[in-house]
Amino acid sequence: MAINELVVYLGSRKNVVGCLGGLVGLALAAFGFGGSWWWVLVVGLYAAGALATPPARAAVALDGESMEPAAIRTDLASVLAHVNAVSGRLPAGAEQRIRETATLLRDVLDRPDALEGAPEQAYAVSRVVRSDLPTSLQTFLARGGTPPAGRARNCSSS
Structure with missing residues (x-):
């Protein structure tokens, strides 16, 4: 069950935005920003992107009733x-x-x-x-x- 949750998170919008933030951090590190603390920059931008992204909309529970x-x-x-x-x-x-x-x-x-x-x-x-x-x-x-x-x-x- 934990693997299923991990796979869902990897495809989530929060993870994608966090990864984009991490890539921006890597690009900044490549241009010399952050020095030996480049990894903090990457992790921080990933976390900022993941936390700033709103959660996915919850699916509507239909309680077995027909929506026809x-x-x-x-x-x-x-x-x-x-x-x-x-x-x-x-x-x-x-x-x-x-x-x-x-x-x-x-x-x-x-x-x-x-x-x-x-x-x-x-x-x-x-x-x-x-x-x-x-x-x-x-x-x-x-x-x-x-x-x-x-x-x-x-x-x-x-």
């Missing part, structure tokens, strides 16, 4: 079916906001080519449909019937 727009659209339809079933328990304007959000999500899902090259955005859309909307809806419904007193009952003003 059709599967996400199916899940969105089931969320909307649940909204229809509990619409009488939602505050005024909340159902409309959920439907507006669903319309925006459908518009995004109607352009699968836009999501194909952007896994982070596909994951974000999937998360809104599969986690955020259902969780917020369930949290509201679990706390009881009506909105708290003193709070606006119309969700349409932001």
Whole structure:
């Protein structure tokens, strides 16, 4: 396993930039900079390059869920079916906001080519449909019937 990590690091952007810094250090040493401490110059420039380079972007964990727009659209339809079933328990304007959000999500899902090259955005859309909307809806419904007193009952003003 350590060899695999070493191979990954050798091909990483951090190592490549560090190596370029080390090469600059060798070039400077060839022109007389650093004297007998040339190796400190090379190691220092390697370390500076490797430390200054941002880490590689983390891959999005998909949790085994499909990122296909059709599967996400199916899940969105089931969320909307649940909204229809509990619409009488939602505050005024909340159902409309959920439907507006669903319309925006459908518009995004109607352009699968836009999501194909952007896994982070596909994951974000999937998360809104599969986690955020259902969780917020369930949290509201679990706390009881009506909105708290003193709070606006119309969700349409932001």
